[in-house]
Amino acid sequence: VGLGEYARVTPKVKDIVFVATLKVMLKPLVEQIPGFAAAAVALKSPPIIKYRLDFGVLPAGASTIITAPILSFVDMLVNQVIVGMLLWPKRITVPLLSWDGVMPANDPVVDLEVERLNGRQQGVIKVHIIQAKELKSYDTLTGKSDPFVEIFTTPDHREKTRVLSNNLNPQWNETKYLPVLEKDTVLRVEVFDYDAVNVASFTSLRDSAMMKGSKEFMGRCAVPLSQFIKEEGLEEEIWLPLGKGDWTNLEGPGLGEGFIRLGLQYRAVENIAGEEILKAERGLLLVGVIRCYDIGSDKTSSYVQVSDF
Secondary structure, eight states: OOOGGGGSOOOEEEEEEEEOOEEEEEOSBOSSTTSBSEEEEEESSOOEEEEEEEOOSOOTTOHHHHHHHHHHHHHHIIIIIIHHHHBTTOOEEEESSOTTSSSSOOOHHHHHHHHHHTOOOOEEEEEEEEEEESOOOOOTTTSOOOEEEEEEEETTEEEEOOOOSSOSSOEEEEEEEEEEOSTTOEEEEEEEEEOSSOHHHHHOSTTGGGEETTEEEEEEEEEEOHHHHHTTTOOEEEEEESSOSTTOOSSSTTOOOOEEEEEEEEEEGGGOOTHHHHTOSOOOOOOOOOOOOSSOTTOTTOOOOOOOO
């Protein structure tokens, strides 16, 4: 299809619906107005975001070819990038009483509480991804799928398993470690079918939100970690359904099939020491940038880049 002038389109976002539960924290409490030193805002759970992209007049027969990749990219941008910045325990923190005393006092105790409001790692959750069963077939030729698992506690730190080809009852037996920033942290588990080219999602507007490059969504679940944090050191194996719960509603309830078996164990940072650290084969280094100062008034667009060597 010759696109000609349509090779460049400018879609407009219309009819936006955003439904979410916010978590707002106002602390520490101080005597100065407004009564608290900082405010932090986060999304308590993944929000429901619906919108319509108006592409205007498109050439006959080329509508799907043009719009499907754009819809997929916008969905990824909204759901993974923007939501990832605010999904708890990620948050946006706004200091109202600045650390340098400009407004109006320099109190080291208040400074410390504001810095803690940004979130600090409290522990590590050990996740043993054991197996899954009764998964749905996504390959019409073989009647099987090529499943793998992604897990995360914060959107910017994900771990994933290897792909097991042609298997609806895969056994991974892989162990991963994830940071725990808060006592009400939720472990999020997603199962995907590996697909080099997701043709079905590419050609269907209804499924374009589920096209994520070379993986096709199979199911997911959310695991609150509060009980494991209370019973530190306890290692427990559990079976979890992949198609139930408020985190499985991409297009409606019941999306996702099968079950996954996990082994979970929580350890607090302060209780990991001595020989256990020296004998560890792997480590997890988290770097949090708290503040910068004396960088010059002309550095209004400064940013910090942290990398390993």
